[in-house]
Amino acid sequence: MQKNDYDLIIVGAGPAGTTAARFAAEQGVSVLVLEKDRDVGYPVRCGEAIRRRGIEEFIEPDDKWICAYIDKFSMIAPNGVKSTIEYIEKALILERRIFDYELAKLASKAGAEIITRCYVNGLLLDNGKVTGVKYVQAGEEKTATAKIVIAADGVESRVGRWAGLETHTHIKNMESCVQVTASTPGIELDTCRFYFGKDIAPEGYLWIFPKGKDISNIGLGVSATMGKTTSALTYLNRFMENNFPNSSITSIVSGGVPCVTTLKKMTAPGIMLVGDAAHQVNPLSGGGITSGMVGGKLAGTIAGKSIKQNKPDLIYSYESEWHERMGKRHETYDRIKDGFYKFSDETFNNLAEMYNKLPYEKRTIGRLFTTALINKPSLLLDVAKVFIM
Amino acid sequence: MNYRMSKKGKLLIEILPDKCDFCGCCVGVCPEDAIELKEVAIEIIDDRCTNCSKCVWACPIDVIKFNKEGVLKSPATSYI
């Protein structure tokens, strides 16, 4: 028999949800994760790049979910000039369908129950406090109660809204994305490529992340406001025709990324928001795997404590803890993004040229941004904070 | 004619479910919580939609259309 009363219910089994589940379950509270799709980790709507250091806090790197080890970034200016940077910290390209599944296994090992094909379509509320969820499983309407609900329902998040939180993403902050996994003969296996320019990906960028020998994720994000005239798919088709006309494509996915500072309010009585649902994505890069897991860990840990100590108000400390750990940094990245996205093609071209004049050993990401910001001195202080401290 | 009705007159937003990838980008930008997205099903919640078109712009693959004639009621388009 399926139980219908838990300490904690989590909506969504992405990296943020399963990480929250694990850190709560490890404290001995009962946890249920409801996922609408038939499988965890699929479909993969992701470029699959992460910083190695960011992930080590959560899981030991394992070749079974690592496709490629990255130690270089290449930036390609609108005129085609390439600047390459050694990335000492190292990045990884994941096989997310296996990675997400491994995270789910860690949660279930810790004692969390994960049920797929359960679509959450409402909240149970008592005097404004969230006390559980309504969901549909195999055509049957069900309810389950909990002391706390965590909404980890991704970019398409609605759960927070049902608790009265303002969570939709302003259209100018939504990156509208599309990606193919395609054959890319000759593309380096140790390098992530980023392309910039108004004809390539206006107010966004295009990426090529290698997934294996001669196969890559090629995708792009453009500000959703661009869609008034031209969709992300049109830009990607154009790029593929110009650069990989004979490439064979194994999959195509679309997606959205909220590229903005974190929601000011991520909690309400009985509910906490994590991951994309809380806009925890790095607004400059659009990377949200690790930062969503950081949010999941903080929220899961605090939820577990709040339940064990029977202190419902403890959940509000989550907002300030997030702000200290990540939120502040994202505010800086967001300001840099605003400057960066407004660069003209000419600025990008000049930047590449100036950068390539630096001696090789001085070509770092910090230096790239500092060079970039000669054009926008007011941002220098922000950049210094991120890259020098 | 039997048109679907939004919060503001005839419903003018139409999702082409056969072409949809169910990615949720439209749901994320909808200010009215007027889109229901399941694993492989998507539908406008008529009486919440204000025809604001943000979902049309945000869709990465162009499968949400602004239909100025209005969207007809038809059982075939009801996927939910």
Ligand SMILES: Cc1cc2nc3c(=O)[nH]c(=O)nc-3n(C[C@H](O)[C@H](O)[C@H](O)COP(=O)(O)OP(=O)(O)OC[C@H]3O[C@@H](n4cnc5c(N)ncnc54)[C@H](O)[C@@H]3O)c2cc1C
């Ligand atoms: C094209 C693209 C490329 C990207 N590339 C990168 C990258 O290279 N690196 C990086 O770090 N990040 C990348 N991101 C961002 C990253 O994918 C997300 O930030 C990350 O997946 C967020 O994790 P999450 O757990 O918050 O949400 P998700 O991973 O989206 O998980 C949410 C889950 O909730 C479920 N759900 C939603 N609603 C309900 C409901 N009502 N009931 C039950 N279940 C529900 C969904 O089915 C889903 O499984 C990319 C995103 C896109 C779209």
